[in-house]
Amino acid sequence: MTTMDRPPFAEVYAAALTGDGRAVVGGNGDDRMLPVLRWLGPADDSDMALLAHCRGRTLDIGCGPGRMSAHLASLGHAVVGLDLVPAAVAQTRARGVPAVQGDVFGPVPHEGDWDTALLADGNIGIGGDPVRLLRRVVGLLAVGGRVVADLAAYGSGVRRTSLTIRTQEQHSEPFPWAIVGADAVAAVAEAAGLVTTEVHEHAGRWFGVLEVAR
Numbered sequence: 001m002t003t004m005d006r007p008p009f010a011e012v013y014a015a016a017l018t019g020d021g022r023a024v025v026g027g028n029g030d031d032r033m034l035p036v037l038r039w040l041g042p043a044d045d046s047d048m049a050l051l052a053h054c055r056g057r058t059l060d061i062g063c064g065p066g067r068m069s070a071h072l073a074s075l076g077h078a079v080v081g082l083d084l085v086p087a088a089v090a091q092t093r094a095r096g097v098p099a100v101q102g103d104v105f106g107p108v109p110h111e112g113d114w115d116t117a118l119l120a121d122g123n124i125g126i127g128g129d130p131v132r133l134l135r136r137v138v139g140l141l142a143v144g145g146r147v148v149a150d151l152a153a154y155g156s157g158v159r160r161t162s163l164t165i166r167t168q169e170q171h172s173e174p175f176p177w178a179i180v181g182a183d184a185v186a187a188v189a190e191a192a193g194l195v196t197t198e199v200h201e202h203a204g205r206w207f208g209v210l211e212v213a214r
Helices: 009-016 036-040 045-051 067-074 086-094 123-128 130-138 185-191
Strands: 024-026 058-061 079-083 099-101 114-119 141-151 158-166 175-180 194-202 205-212
Touching: 009 086, 009 158, 045 067, 045 141, 045 194, 045 205, 058 067, 067 079, 079 086, 086 099, 114 123, 114 130, 123 130, 123 141, 123 158, 123 175, 130 141, 130 185, 141 185, 141 194, 185 194, 185 205
Parallel strands: 058 079, 058 114, 079 099, 114 141
Antiparallel strands: 024 158, 141 205, 158 175, 194 205
């Protein structure tokens, strides 16, 4: 099968969300197991450390099956999940959390009204151009809004790549992605009109808080 004959990312990702634990994501020889089983479970301690920085109305961009959104909702946050994949949206809704199917670069509910945009699980890499993504996210935020984002480890820099997802039965077409390290996020944020106000590490997990520049 050629690359052009492969199914789209969304189709293979939906199959991965069945939770058989055998999905692999990778590209350029950097393959790793997709942590689907963890995503299907409840938020863990490191998730909670990240989510503690969310404030007010939160848009969970690339929400997947909704563990992050569900934890925020349990704390009383007004939260909505956003994901391209219908199966992910359905699983988030099954946790009792509102979710919409859509692309962050397309129409998004309540644009300009969100207090926090959450980019968990490496979703600062969506689209392969983190500056473009963050500029779009700035347009979704209310005055004084913030981005809470997972980052790669310190020293990772910024790297654009393309990835695929493989299950036992399918291999997706490539899709663009980016890696943003804790050492590089300040420059990326500045180019997008944001200021990096906090960078944290918790149990080997790096994340940052980016606020709209004043």
